[in-house]
Amino acid sequence: MSFGDLKTEGAVQKLNAYLADKSYIEGYQPTAADVAVFDALSGAPKDSLNHALRWYKHIASYSKAERSGFPGDKSKNAAAPAANDDDDDVDLFGSDDENDAEAERIKQERLQAYQEKKAKKPALVAKSSIVLDVKPWDDETDMAEMERCVRSIATDGLLWGASKLVPVGYGIKKLQIGCVVEDDKVGTDFLEEEITKFEDLVQSVDVKYLVMTSAATPDSAAASVDIKVVLLGQRYVGKTALMERFLHDRFLSADGYLTTIGAAYGSKRLMLQAPSNRSVVLGVWDTAGGEEYHSLTRIYYRGSRAAVLCYDVTTADSLDRAKFWAGELAKHEPDCRVYLCGCKLDLATEDPAARTVSPAAVKKFANDLGASIFETSSKTGENVAELFAAIAQDFVRGSSGDSAAEASGTVSLSRNANQQQQQQKKQCGC
Numbered sequence: 318m319s320f321g322d323l324k325t326e327g328a329v330q331k332l333n334a335y336l337a338d339k340s341y342i343e344g345y346q347p348t349a350a351d352v353a354v355f356d357a358l359s360g361a362p363k364d365s366l367n368h369a370l371r372w373y374k375h376i377a378s379y380s381k382a383e384r385s386g387f388p389g390d391k392s393k394n395a396a397a398p399a400a401n402d403d404d405d406d407v408d409l410f411g412s413d414d415e416n417d418a419e420a421e422r423i424k425q426e427r428l429q430a431y432q433e434k435k436a437k438k439p440a441l442v443a444k445s446s447i448v449l450d451v452k453p454w455d456d457e458t459d460m461a462e463m464e465r466c467v468r469s470i471a472t473d474g475l476l477w478g479a480s481k482l483v484p485v486g487y488g489i490k491k492l493q494i495g496c497v498v499e500d501d502k503v504g505t506d507f508l509e510e511e512i513t514k515f516e517d518l519v520q521s522v523d524v525k526y527l528v529m530t531s532a533a534t535p536d537s538a539a540a541s542v543d544i545k546v547v548l549l550g551q552r553y554v555g556k557t558a559l560m561e562r563f564l565h566d567r568f569l570s571a572d573g574y575l576t577t578i579g580a581a582y583g584s585k586r587l588m589l590q591a592p593s594n595r596s597v598v599l600g601v602w603d604t605a606g607g608e609e610y611h612s613l614t615r616i617y618y619r620g621s622r623a624a625v626l627c628y629d630v631t632t633a634d635s636l637d638r639a640k641f642w643a644g645e646l647a648k649h650e651p652d653c654r655v656y657l658c659g660c661k662l663d664l665a666t667e668d669p670a671a672r673t674v675s676p677a678a679v680k681k682f683a684n685d686l687g688a689s690i691f692e693t694s695s696k697t698g699e700n701v702a703e704l705f706a707a708i709a710q711d712f713v714r715g716s717s718g719d720s721a722a723e724a725s726g727t728v729s730l731s732r733n734a735n736q737q738q739q740q741q742k743k744q745c746g747c
């Protein structure tokens with residue numbers, strides 16, 4: 318099998334189709350096969366061949382010396398990649414001399430089966446991540462009660478997320494609260510109407526920002542990545558699950574844990590509706606937490622504009638690993654904006670005693686870094702959309718010079734601490 322002469326448009330199109338669901342020519346890390354194909358091209362694929370272009374840019378980001386150090390057999394003609402052993406995939410490229418009718422018929426049959434299978438995939442539910450500013454009448458308004466009232470609004474397709482109190486002056490604070498809505502079920506008008514019904518407490522409601530998070534399939538977003546985001550953290554903290562939830566809005570059960578080897582890549586377009594009114598493509602690298610991959614991981618955070626330092630709220634030493642990565646970024650990528658992400662929030666919500674990472678330690682760490690904090694559950698989806706929406710918003714606002722924490726509306730840990738206290742109260746009956 319071969320892509321053919323990679324100096325021709327047809328061959329580059331085959332390469333593009335091949336890379337539609339793969340990060341590399343072979344396996345899960347850059348190899349000599351990538352170098353062989355890269356060298357065989359006459360230059361960068363054109364914009365419309367988005368998968369090939371994304372791959373090309375990634376391989377081009379390595380120096381020649383680094384490329385020559387990639388593992389694999391350099392003598393092998395990697396422009397003829399090994400057959401893919403993934404049953405889901407189809408061999409779209411016959412060899413140059415596969416011209417006989419039988420081979421063509423088999424190819425067409427497989428292509429048709431592949432397309433039928435693809436067509437049966439369930440449609441993505443369009444969701445938006447919304448952050449609302451809810452303003453009280455004065456500094457005497459009971460903000461805890463206001464938050465309770467807002468959260469009491471329940472309807473199909475609405476999931477409340479994290480919140481914080483933001484000072485607005487004269488001792489008055491507004492409630493900033495996030496939620497994820499299914500677009501065809503819940504709109505901002507509904508939210509505004511429902512919240513302003515608490516008229517004793519609420520003076521006004523504004524949409525701080527709204528991000529459509531599932532408007533595009535990951536594949537269609539690969540064209541031109543605006544911001545490279547890297548996920549870093551100890552093995553097993555939940556990086557891959559976070560990426561899966563963000564890209565595909567799904568959670569693969571705990572039984573199916575597969576440690577990441579090298580790294581995995583995916584991209585997604587977010588539509589920022591207000592106040593930016595533009596789209597941003599996030600290209601996300603999920604790195605391997607295993608210590609044996611650390612030197613390789615450097616390759617993936619190079620050039621990142623945002624890094625999500627993941628820790629597991631139920632695993633105390635995972636915060637130390639996040640600190641290690643913060644140090645590495647400070648040394649090598651000082652311009653990379655950092656977000657702390659406490660994963661597996663659902664476990665701490667279910668059993669507060671399971672939380673072994675202290676919120677105070679996280680806050681101190683975040684303050685030292687000037688980083689935003691999010692606590693997420695890839696199982697329930699809580700705060701995942703908010704995290705990536707904030708990254709996109711911060712990226713857009715970056716040029717205006719806002720600080721990371723203010724720009725993204727840093728998520729307060731206090732809500733979870735409050736929940737914890739409430740649950741502890743419930744448990745002890747006081």
Ligand SMILES: Nc1nc2c(ncn2[C@@H]2O[C@H](COP(=O)(O)OP(=O)(O)OP(=O)(O)O)[C@@H](O)[C@H]2O)c(=O)[nH]1
Binds near residue numbers: 662
């Ligand atoms: N309950 C719960 N389990 C989670 C969550 N996120 C991840 N897990 C589970 O934690 C285990 C590890 O998750 P991964 O996402 O594979 O961890 P990782 O950080 O990518 O690990 P490496 O690739 O080895 O570095 C898996 O069994 C997941 O199902 C979560 O939000 N809630």
Ligand SMILES: [Mg+2]
Binds near residue numbers: 556603
């Ligand atoms: Mg992983």
